[in-house]
Amino acid sequence: MSESSASALPPGRPSRQPAVHPENLSLDSSCFSSPPVNFLQELPSYRSIARRRTTILSRDKQSGTLLKPTNSYSSQLKDGIAANLSSQSIREYALNISEKRRLRDIQETQMKYLSEWDQWKRYSSKSWKRFLEKAREMTTHLELWREDIRSIEGKFGTGIQSYFSFLRFLVLLNLIIFLIIFMLVLLPVLLTKYKITNSSFVLIPFKDTDIQCTVYPVSSSGLIYFYSYIIDLLSGTGFLEETSLFYGHYSIDGMKFQNFTYDLPLAYLLSTIAYLALSLLWIVKRSVEGFKINLIRSEEHFQSYCNKIFAGWDFCITNRSMADLKHSSLRYELRADLEEERIRQKIAERTSEETIRIYSLRLFLNCIVLAVLGACFYAIYVATVFSQEHMKKLSDLFQKIVITGWAWWLTPVIPALWEAEVGGSPGHEIRISLANTLGAYSPSYSGGLFCSRLLVTYFYGQTICWIGAFFSPLLPAIATLKFIIIFYVKEWSLLYTCRPSPRQFRASNSNFFFLLVLLIGLCLAIIPLTISMSSIPSSKACGPFTNFNTTWEVIPKTVNTFPSSLQSFIYGVTSEAFAVPFFMIICLIMFYFIALAGAHKRVVVQLREQLSLESRDKRYLIQKLTEAQRDTRN
Amino acid sequence: MGGSGSRLSKELLAEYQDLTFLTKQEILLSMYVVSAPHLVDNEQQARSGNEHTGTPIAERANGSPLSARAHRRFCELLPQEQQSVEASLRAQVSFERILSLPELKANPFKERICRVFSTSPTRDRLSFEDFLDLLSVFSDTATPDIKSHYAFRIFDFDDDGTLNREDLSQLVNCLTGESEDTRLSASEMKQLIDNILEESDIDRDGTINLSEFQHVISRSPDFASSFKIVL
Numbered sequence: 001m002s003e004s005s006a007s008a009l010p011p012g013r014p015s016r017q018p019a020v021h022p023e024n025l026s027l028d029s030s031c032f033s034s035p036p037v038n039f040l041q042e043l044p045s046y047r048s049i050a051r052r053r054t055t056i057l058s059r060d061k062q063s064g065t066l067l068k069p070t071n072s073y074s075s076q077l078k079d080g081i082a083a084n085l086s087s088q089s090i091r092e093y094a095l096n097i098s099e100k101r102r103l104r105d106i107q108e109t110q111m112k113y114l115s116e117w118d119q120w121k122r123y124s125s126k127s128w129k130r131f132l133e134k135a136r137e138m139t140t141h142l143e144l145w146r147e148d149i150r151s152i153e154g155k156f157g158t159g160i161q162s163y164f165s166f167l168r169f170l171v172l173l174n175l176i177i178f179l180i181i182f183m184l185v186l187l188p189v190l191l192t193k194y195k196i197t198n199s200s201f202v203l204i205p206f207k208d209t210d211i212q213c214t215v216y217p218v219s220s221s222g223l224i225y226f227y228s229y230i231i232d233l234l235s236g237t238g239f240l241e242e243t244s245l246f247y248g249h250y251s252i253d254g255m256k257f258q259n260f261t262y263d264l265p266l267a268y269l270l271s272t273i274a275y276l277a278l279s280l281l282w283i284v285k286r287s288v289e290g291f292k293i294n295l296i297r298s299e300e301h302f303q304s305y306c307n308k309i310f311a312g313w314d315f316c317i318t319n320r321s322m323a324d325l326k327h328s329s330l331r332y333e334l335r336a337d338l339e340e341e342r343i344r345q346k347i348a349e350r351t352s353e354e355t356i357r358i359y360s361l362r363l364f365l366n367c368i369v370l371a372v373l374g375a376c377f378y379a380i381y382v383a384t385v386f387s388q389e390h391m392k393k394l395s396d397l398f399q400k401i402v403i404t405g406w407a408w409w410l411t412p413v414i415p416a417l418w419e420a421e422v423g424g425s426p427g428h429e430i431r432i433s434l435a436n437t438l439g440a441y442s443p444s445y446s447g448g449l450f451c452s453r454l455l456v457t458y459f460y461g462q463t464i465c466w467i468g469a470f471f472s473p474l475l476p477a478i479a480t481l482k483f484i485i486i487f488y489v490k491e492w493s494l495l496y497t498c499r500p501s502p503r504q505f506r507a508s509n510s511n512f513f514f515l516l517v518l519l520i521g522l523c524l525a526i527i528p529l530t531i532s533m534s535s536i537p538s539s540k541a542c543g544p545f546t547n548f549n550t551t552w553e554v555i556p557k558t559v560n561t562f563p564s565s566l567q568s569f570i571y572g573v574t575s576e577a578f579a580v581p582f583f584m585i586i587c588l589i590m591f592y593f594i595a596l597a598g599a600h601k602r603v604v605v606q607l608r609e610q611l612s613l614e615s616r617d618k619r620y621l622i623q624k625l626t627e628a629q630r631d632t633r634n
Numbered sequence: 635m636g637g638s639g640s641r642l643s644k645e646l647l648a649e650y651q652d653l654t655f656l657t658k659q660e661i662l663l664s665m666y667v668v669s670a671p672h673l674v675d676n677e678q679q680a681r682s683g684n685e686h687t688g689t690p691i692a693e694r695a696n697g698s699p700l701s702a703r704a705h706r707r708f709c710e711l712l713p714q715e716q717q718s719v720e721a722s723l724r725a726q727v728s729f730e731r732i733l734s735l736p737e738l739k740a741n742p743f744k745e746r747i748c749r750v751f752s753t754s755p756t757r758d759r760l761s762f763e764d765f766l767d768l769l770s771v772f773s774d775t776a777t778p779d780i781k782s783h784y785a786f787r788i789f790d791f792d793d794d795g796t797l798n799r800e801d802l803s804q805l806v807n808c809l810t811g812e813s814e815d816t817r818l819s820a821s822e823m824k825q826l827i828d829n830i831l832e833e834s835d836i837d838r839d840g841t842i843n844l845s846e847f848q849h850v851i852s853r854s855p856d857f858a859s860s861f862k863i864v865l
Binding site for chain 1: 650652654655740742763766770777779783809811818822830833837838839847851855856863
């Protein structure tokens with residue numbers, strides 16, 4: 001078999017015959033002897049991936065003889081050449097450099113036979129692509145910390161790099177939020193206060209409030225201990241309460257510039273809405289990739305094995321110890337997945353009696369967990385009430401002790417209860433992080449540089465920043481500084497201790513996880529803000545909303561100053577008569593897309609069946625051909 | 635001859651930028667990386683002539699890439715007839731030298747990578763252009779098509795154009811570690827390969843061909859970020 005097929009092999013290939021395994025055949029074709037490999041290698045689909053020759057180069061061989069066309073063939077040639085010169089750039093061919101050079105030379109000689117218009121089109125598209133590339137290169141230089149993160153990626157792999165690029169994202173997000181607040185609120189105030197522009201404050205005196213309500217004693221004047229300044233600086237009390245750090249400083253109703261009056265309350269509210277909307281859009285945009293892939297993953301064949309094997313090794317790893325860690329973590333993960341699959345098979349084979357037993361045990365354990373949580377919350381409630389009534393000074397400390405104590409005790413207990421489920425599989429990241437959310441108050445950080453407890457504190461901090469930016473406009477700047485400091489501290493400790501965390505995490509999983517938790521934090525931040533803006537009456541003593549009943553009232557009052565046509569348009573759009581049909585139309589569109597997706601899925605399943613049938617047909621036909629060939633030779 | 639060949643000409647740099655996914659800095663840096671070994675112990679190597687084998691690689695010097703000086707050194711070490719720029723670029727470097735580069739040292743696929751990118755007839759040496767090809771495929775800006783094409787060739791241990799069970803089991807052994815005690819047991823391996831084939835073998839012939847592989851890779855979220863070498 002191997003002698004007769006030698007001539008059929010494309011030239012230049014090593015003359016090894018690949019082994020043919022019995023598993024290549026399906027069970028149905030087990031009665032056939034193994035199909036000869038030479039026919040398989042002659043198939044066009046195989047040749048398209050052969051090493052030394054590609055379909056592109058074989059076409060070039062033909063066109064090499066067409067350098068001097070005759071007139072009768074010119075129109076045919078034009079089509080052939082145009083088809084050959086695809087719009088793909090040279091570098092996207094899977095050839096080595098010398099072959100790419102040859103291909104480029106051939107393409108350039110062929111260009112002469114195109115019309116002027118085609119030549120100009122190709123030339124302009126090439127130069128446009130080059131320009132885009134240069135522009136892209138320029139913009140990558142503007143990226144913050146690009147060199148640092150690339151060197152970390154080169155030394156420690158992409159899992160740890162994703163952590164640092166997430167920190168960079170937090171820095172940029174807080175910086176942009178601060179810039180929004182600065183442009184809309186702080187800048188006009190500063191311009192007017194320091195008389196840089198010719199503007200003045202507009203202060204509308206508040207009516208129907210007692211003057212006594214507006215007095216706010218800040219701190220005792222006269223001799224105070226020196227350390228109280230430091231304590232004030234760190235906790236935002238004392239002298240800081242009168243600065244522009246806090247909401248109460250902005251008791252201004254507007255700034256009168258030359259041509260217009262700048263409405264500060266409206267600007268304050270709009271800046272809040274703007275930064276919340278921006279955060280939401282940015283996080284959703286960044287996580288679109290992860291969501292899409294996770295949606296695809298859960299829909300069709302569960303692809304975790306292929307992803308772990310084919311994309312499992314991180315080619316960026318250069319450190320020997322990191323490589324050993326990666327090997328062992330891959331081993332552990334593969335074994336854990338295989339184990340989990342075996343358990344799942346076992347579960348599928350359970351009898352109904354066992355199932356009832358297991359579910360009742362689970363229900364019982366969850367009730368215990370909920371009872372413990374309820375007791376914890378009740379204790380915190382009692383502690384808060386008690387401390388507010390009695391001990392003023394020790395109240396904060398008492399609260400902290402109770403909360404921390406409960407959190408400390410709960411954190412190891414609850415995962416142990418969850419893990420004790422019969423047939424439970426090893427904990428995944430979500431479960432661990434939920435347990436850690438309770439322990440976020442705990443002051444002890446064990447587990448290395450990148451443990452999930454530290455990450456949870458970042459999310460918690462960011463949520464607080466979102467809520468607090470409404471009440472303290474400079475808070476995002478403080479958060480930016482905090483994350484910058486954390487970035488450098490983490491980077492230096494990573495580079496100098498060189499001891500990455502024992503748990504390796506994959507870049508895509510961790511990206512998706514970070515952004516999901518951040519999104520949850522944002523939703524949690526939006527809820528108290530909307531409640532306070534719409535229902536809770538704003539302070540009458542200080543702040544920009546002293547003349548309004550609630551913060552939200554600024555908007556209707558502003559809308560009332562618009563021209564009447566615009567007013568009626570806005571009222572129409574926000575009324576129920578518009579919202580309900582709009583909602584129904586959105587639902588219809590959603591149902592349409594769901595139906596479309598279902599139809600596509602069915603088509604894909606049919607195509608897969610078709611492909612496997614075709615493959616079996618192919619092998620059957622090859623078998624018949626070989627037999628026929630053997631018969632004619634005999 | 636040595637003086638004029640002391641740096642890569644602008645045309646050559648532009649040509650390499652056209653033909654690969656690398657930026658100018660990356661091309662110059664790779665020149666430096668390939669010739670850096672010669673910065674140490676260069677007299678000994680000059681005496682030993684064309685064979686550049688065996689001497690251990692020094693750690694890469696900190697500091698900016700000294701591309702011009704490095705290339706000149708690289709040229710000086712070659713015999714007279716190879717000292718023009720083009721010839722030096724085609725000079726072959728043996729596998730041991732390439733395999734001890736820090737980027738590839740800890741990689742379990744390093745031999746396969748060198749074998750796939752080598753264009754010499756004996757397939758045991760890499761020229762500078764092969765090295766550029768290697769870096770181009772592993773750079774950030776390479777298209778997923780190119781990456782998956784070369785990944786397929788790297789994972790195809792027996793070079794037959796398909797990934798069969800043998801290839802997959804060798805692949806898994808590379809991933810889990812190099813010594814005997816790090817391998818999966820035979821039953822675990824069989825279960826794993828069955829799962830992989832079930833997920834990726836669309837036409838159910840027991841092997842994964844290039845289009846099936848590319849289909850699987852296109853839906854793998856980690857591939858683009860893990861199939862990357864940062865110089």
